[in-house]
Amino acid sequence: MLKNYIKIAWRNIVKNKAHSFINVVGLSVGLACSLLILLWVQSELSIDAYHQNGDRLYQVYEREYYNHKIDGNYDTAPILAAELKKQIPEIEYAVTMQEDNDINTFQAGDKTLKEEGTAAYPDLFKMFSYSLLQGNAQSALSSPESMAISHKMANQFFGSPQAAMGKTIRYKNKHDFSITAVFEDLPENTSRRFDYLMNWRAFTAEYPWAGAWSITGPRTFVMLRKGSNPALVEKKINHFVDTYRKFDNTYRLELGLQKFSEVYLHAHFTNGKIDGGKIQYVHLFSIVAVFLLLIACINFMNLTTARSIKRAREIGVRKVVGAVRMVLIIQFIGEAVMVTAIAVIVAILMAYTLLPFFNAVTQKHMVIPFAQYSFWLNLVGITLLTGCISGSYPALFLSSFNPLTVLKGTMRPDSGSVWFRKGLVVFQFVLSVVLIIGTIVVAKQVSFIQNRNLGYDKDNLVYIPIEGDLSKKYEFFKEEALQIPGISQVSKISDDPTSLDNQTVAVDWAGKDPNIKVQFSTSIVGYDFASAMKLKMIDGRDFSKNFPTDTAGFIVNEATVKTIGYASPVGKMIIINGNKGPIIGVMKDFNYESLHQQIEPLIMAFGERVWYGHILVRTQPGKTPEALAGLAKLYKQVNPAFPFSYTFSNEEYNKLYESEQVVGKLSNTFAFLAIFISCLGLLGLAMFTAEQRVKEIGIRKVLGASVTSLFALLSKEFLLLVFTALIIATPIAWYSTNNWLQGFAYRTAVQWWMFALSGLIIICIALATISFQTIKAALINPIKSLRSE
Template sequence: MLKSYFKIAVRNLWKHKVFSLINIAGLALGMACSLLILLWVQDERQVDGFHKNSSRLYSVYLRSFPDGKVDASHATPGLLAEELRKVMPEVELAAGFAWSTNNSFSVKDKILKEDGNAAGPEFFRMFSYPLLAGNAADALKSPESIAISRKMAVAFFGSPEQAIEKTIRYDDRKDFTVTAVFEDLPANASEKFDFLLNWEFMKKENEWLTDWNSNGPNTYLLLRPDANIAQLENKLLHFPDAYNKANKGPRYEMGLQRFDAQYLHSHFENGYLSGGRIEYVHLFSLVAIFILLIACINFMNLTTARSVNRLKEIGVRKAMGAVRWELIRQFVGEAIIVAFLSAILASLIVWIALPAFNGLTGKQIVLPFIHPVFWLMLTVLAIFTGILSGSYPALFLSSFNAIQVLKGTLKSGSGSLWFRKSLVVFQFVLSIILIISTILISRQIQYVQHTNLGFDRENLIYIPLEGDLIAKQDVLKQAAMSSPYISAVSKMMGSPTTLDARTSGVDWEGRNPGSTHYFTHTITGYDFIKTLHLQMLQGRDFSKDFATDSSGYILNEAALKVMDLKDPIGKYITFWGKRGQIIGIVRNFHFQSLHNAIDPLIMRLEPAAQKGFLSAFTGNTFLVRTRPGKTKQALATLEQLYKQLNPKFPFTYKFSDEEYFRLYKSEEVIGRLSVIFAVLAIFISCLGLLGLSIFTAEQKAKEISIRKVMGASAASLFGLLSTDFMILVGIAYLIAAPLAWWAMHQWLQQFAYKTDISWWVFGLSGLLAVLIALGTVSFQAIKAININLIKSLRGE
């Protein structure tokens, strides 16, 4: 019996090649898109899931309440890890973890730049980063210890084993001893580093880490197996109170988050965890379902539309005693056969497309052909798709009355016609939602990339201030300014696009003693305003002509608004206990992602007595403004100067606009994927529409011929064949437009600065949908209009 069903299925596929090809191609594209998205979603969900103790690894976050507002982040005090380890019995191990930096290392004459962090001594006992040499207990035990990756060990010493106990020089100012070599981090690790320095060294380099009111590093905990998470969170909620009594900072609350959940759930709303990359995982999971549904709808439509061609077969089978269940099983089986053929083709499409997909998403996904789980997943997908796409056609075809079929008195009911039309509407609802969403996502990406930041990021170069340049920075500046290719030079702590150092240690005249405010802060050099092309609203820039500027401050508009000072120039503020005058007010400029509102900002000069003191980890940056069209010549000049003044370090630089675009890498990837999947969804929908238009043209062939004989024009015949489809697309648009508006309104809320949802986006999307549908139908309509009248009337 099964063999007979299989033969019938293959015979039907071969007999109707065009429709079979449309069905298989549509399902294959839908399944290929779904497979790609499922592989991406799986990869996203596996990030940080490889640690042996994942269920017990937690990250601490702080919730603060400055002046009635609620703020939260994973930035914590530098002393928190060791304190929690001492006083909380539920905590088995704890480690601080500092932000990533790019530093120079040298062994003899070999110099390399590497990215790394600082971590507490228990870090390797907590996390499952395999050690190739050394042991976890001693890896970061002393201030002179350093753990390096396999890549660094091979580059400097030839092998991990040969690296142990060897000396490596850091930034040409301190020697470290290699105490451990860890395996290069896997692709699914959220933290990326090639070296780890000891936490005590970190604290010596940055004294503010010993202040309970200054936050920055992450704090990671490994809880005991029997720890009660709810009880621990209750104890931690007000834990900071005992350590902040003497400070004027805001009230804090403390919370816990699973470490392996932090990558996907990293955003906070009103002080509580709310979304993050998980929203993109949900979004594309929904897109995968949408595209698969569109492909399945194609199959349903074409199969039910062509049911008239199988009426005799159904009538004979029923007359021979076949029950409805057997017919349902047969037709569902045929759908599953088509689905398996599509799955094979989909696997081939994915295999071909995967390198480009990885390049777009920055992933290292591979098709796991050797793993049985992959084949099981593919089989389940094929069976699910087959059952989903074949269920209604099977129920529909098996419901025909055998006597009416054999007598030829069975008429096509309006129910099946309306169902097919409903499916077309549903297809185009999904497609139009994708079109509108794609346009708005692209508009937002364009907006953030081209919006006025308040400073000029064109022709602006960042050069790390390190090594001998820390002492020779004035010489470098003078030499650079003598070049005809360079218009301005300054420096700052961090970079203009990623300032994130915050403090509440600010006081001013007239401040409400009970109020608490956060201020972002940075250290700058002379000519900072000129170099960034900032707009000075009041006062002036720092100048060597005024000795008192060493204790002066420049504020942005947001900081002035918080302080509510009238005639601020000359007024005094106190920053970390250092009193000084306000010498300037600059117009607000963006120094973080446009996801965030512009924070109050305080700028100050680097203390002369500690020149270069922040370069170790937070990174001083040399800012160079080149003349338009002279960037190449300016870089050649800077490289020559760099090699003369700082020969022990490789010359490296970054472009300001590239660093800014990097802030929106995720959004850019999402935008490109949206375009690709929207185009594919529309293409799949058009395949189904093409199939239906072919079938409609065949059904109306005699009617068209008679109308032509009676003198009907080509335009009227074209309208006859296309009007119904255009009405369906119009209905789909009316349903899709409000749904797309709501979805994109929700997505845009994550940006503090965003594009508007303009009416023309919906008009353009509707026009595109109509044109695409019209273009699809037109091909077959024109072909039908030009049919041979005699053959058509004869039924040939």
């Protein structure tokens, strides 16, 4: 019996080649896309989920209450971890790490290289499952002189992990560390990668601020003891900082716990509560994967039910000779599963071929896990599920035919099945239109981000990290650099201009309400900063050597002036962290953080002799290579112990929106594929409709109908379905895109032309899809049409 069903199914597949081809191609494209998205989703969900003690690992976050606002963030005091471990019995281990990695210069023997890493408490290797190739968790970071390095770094400097143990490596040409551990290179599913770890006490010795309660920024991680109740621990630490810092009724601080494995995907805060993050993109593309597969399944349903009359007599005969309905249902679902199995094979080949491109877009290194049994089991499950879904309605529909009606030849398509097929086509195109509009909006927002006037010129701006003797010889470096052809301005800043995240509430001014706390971003800059950044000064001036008193002054942005309330701010006094000075200039607001955030009050203090940060070099358009060559030569002369390195401002800025850029590229691809699959179904229906109406077309031609009128007749039904889809999709797309754009403080507008363009695109594509078949049917010789059986 089974063998007989397989033979019949295969004969039907071979007999209806065009129908089978459309089904297989549609399903295989949908399955290939779904498979790639599934790999990406699994990759995202696996980030930081591999730690053996993952169920006991938590990250501490803060909620700040001030000015009737609640802000949430992961910035914590650098000594919080030590006190939590000491005071909270349920906390077994605790670690503080720098907020971000640093790129520093290391030297061992005759090799000098820049490596990326951070500083951490000694408990780190006891908490996290970073595999140690040499050394042990107890001694890896046990003293200020100890350092743990990666397998890669050990090979670079010493040839092997074994050879690295106990060796000395020089850090920033001023401190020697002993290699006490070598850890395996961190796996791909790690949110934060590093190649070296130094002891936190060594970091504190270099940066004394890292021992204060009043400073926040570092990250705090804890591991609870077995059996501890996380909710109870969170309640205990809620007001933990109150013991160490004094708060008034204008400002208070609370602590919370978040599972470490969830931080990567859930790092967005709304009113102090964790509210989404990258998980939204995981949900979005999971839905896209389901929709693409559903569109492909709808094609199968539509084409199979549309061709139902072709198999009506077969079903009638089977019922007459005793076939019960359930047997017929199993047969038709079996045929659908067979077609799906063929499509799965094609889909795997497509996914394997496209995976390198997909990895390049998503910036991952995913592989199809052919060696895993779970992969094949999931694939079998997907095949059966897809086959059952795509074959369900056709099986129920075909098996319901009345044998007497069929065998008499009086059977006609009932209105219910016709409307159901039309509804499925509309549903397909609703999804396609939503994807097209979404793609246009995402592309417009990415373009808006890349081309927005940020208030400074990010092009032809180079950052050079200040290290070694560069801070002492900065004045000489600046003078010499300005003589290099292609360089127009040189200044300095204590931070990355695309992320000025040093903040303080210790700002005072005349007339300030003592019951209000205001958070200000701060940075330290040198002479000619505004000129180098090409900032617009709307009042006052930039820091200048011509005015010696400028060293005690401040430059502020418009947001600061609005907050302070000074009508004529230049010359007025403000106090920052106890330092009093006049406002010497007001710069037009500029975006110094991601466009996700509003521009906040910003105060720039003078610090020509600051020993950390970046030198800013403004190059002349078209002369950047020449300028960099000159800078490299000068750098080697001034700072020979350190390799010359630099970054471009526009590249640093683009890094802020990597997720949006990935979403934009994927949206383009999936929108195209959704349209492609939908149009395959539309083509199949057009082919079948033309075939069913061949005699009608012949009669109309004999009676004088033109090719144009016949084309319009055959096309209007399908175009009406597309117009209906546009009407339904428009409000859905408007709501979805507006909701996504709410995550940006500065965003493009959703405009009518986006919907009009989407409609025009989908109509043109649909028209192009059906035109060939309809024109072919309209041009056929009426004699042949009327002779056809």
